[in-house]
Amino acid sequence: VLLLLAAVTCAHGFYLPGIGKTSYTEGAKIDVEADRLQSLKVQFPYDYYKLPFCQPDVGPKKRQHLNLGEILMGERHELTALDVRMFVNEDCKLQCTQSLTAAQVKQFKDKIKDEYFVYLNADNMPIIMDFVDEGKVYKLRGLPLGHYDRNNDAVELFNHYDLLIQYHVAKMSATNLQVEQNPEELNYRVIAFKGLVESREYKSAEGGSDKCPEKTGRKLVLGSNPSGQQISFTYSVRFEQTDVEWSTRWDTLLEPRPELRRVQWFSIINSIAITIFLTAIVALVLFRTVYLDFARYNEIDDTVEAQEETGWKQVHSDVFRPPIATGLLCVFVGIGAQLYVVVVVTLFFSVLGFFSPSYRGGLLTALVLFWTCTGVIAGYMSARTYTGLKGNNLRLVALGSCFGFSGVVFSIFFLINLELWLVGSTAAVSFWTLLLLLMLWLLVAVPLNLLGSFLGGRANAYNFPAKTATFHRPIPEGADSNSTLFVLTGGLLPFACVFIELTFIMDSLWEDDIFYMFGFLFIVFIILAITCAEVSVVISYFFLSNEDYHWWWRSFLTPATSGAYVFLYSIIFLNTQHDLKGMHLASVVMYLAYMFIISASFAFLTGFIGFESSFLFISKMFSSVKID
8 A cells, every 4th residue: 555655646746648848938939840741531641841831941840759659650740830939929920932833733732632631739739620510619630731622623722820829827836846047937838729721812922021911812722724833821820828737738638528428438338238247147157057067966976877967077078178279279379368468558557647648659659569578478378378288389389479460460560561651651660660670579579479488388287177088079969059150149249348449449540539538448448358258158168068178269269259340340430430431442451451450459369368267267167076
């Protein structure tokens, strides 16, 4: 308890996301940076200066040190020509006037038709555009590049940004002991960064003036003149004081809408109902059926009645017989164990607030590092299970654990990265980043995996409560009927537990919504683990009662089929979400490839939980009866 209190006390001593406070005096410059150009329709992020925007006087680009997650997401922090200074309002100011060639105009038109947005940020706060739909105010991340009128085949460019910066006056307090350089000056902190867009056609700009040229009153429509087009980019800035403090400035972005929160609670209640139903079935099996079986089997004498006994005790000499493809099953179990540890650790730190969206790329970076460092778990569990089943080809299992799933993931990532490189997307990692990932895998993950395999391989064989006979016992005719149906049906229950939460996660992945409801996600994960365990136990017991002892693969595959349902749902999601309709073929290929990895990971995770639960249940069950 004292250690926990000490940890909580220390946690209040620093800002968990890892972003320090920045105070501004009146007239101080606020850097407005461009993260990337992003589209839901194409899913390929691009560099801000991929298009001929105005460039700042200090240089075209200002790159900061990016973490691995930001690089993989295609983010770039590049200084823009927007000259914003604290407390300096601008009614209309000229960035620059660009004389674009016909090819550059076409670049703008193509990106506008593909519905690209400009992602800007100021003081690490993303720009948000409020819009009203049916009387409700929604927050849209980023600013649209333009508008495409399909009926008239006209492309409008939004060349004017109306920026609003909300600020808070920094004050000295007991918890804020920062000493300012000049205590007599007021210091301000950026709380929110909002924007609106407008398409304006201007007359010719006057040389040397930073004021907006005179408007023509028409929208700026991109033409098809072979000689190109002259475009003026302008902006206005307003400042607005707010009572929101710096420490809670992200709350308005992370707080879900009331209707979404109600859906979240409905999802949890739905999952709990499924879990209670399964728990009742398991309780019936354990306390009524199994215990009655214990009493009946322990009272049976070595008589004619013993020869007529039926049920799961009859397969005691075959129930622990190693299954076919034992090595492959053990590799799958090891991968699932590693994913289980990665998910638990990631959710733990996420609930504590370490992976706030304000720490850009932090979650993805952590996932890569956690996966790399937990290779020892996969190696140990694969080798321990294989050695416990008296396997004699441990080297092949160790290699499968090292290179099986990780090799498939890296190959898919490499092919997708090649596709991104061909189209010039910022999401394409450089050769050095690719080499870094390869080195993390080969020089860190693989050795740790082999270390785990070495430790697991030194363990003794399992001491099963029943000896395995030399010859197979024939399975009664019809005992394994409908096995495939039970396996497929059993996978629906874990999928049903996470269905609604999965929708929110996919919205965050593919529609660029901010997901930060890790508390709900942690609860759903606990319910998912309980559901997988109970489904696997019930299915395994049912078939053992019918004297079908092939439970090893069935206990893994029953909850693992939920991964297939996740992939099927991803296809439905792609075809039903309005923002994703009309996605380009290359984007669809990337979408399906990544969803295949996610679905396979979900299958390994749930399969591991089901396998270990059934293994413990069956071992305990057979150790509780007299077996001659």
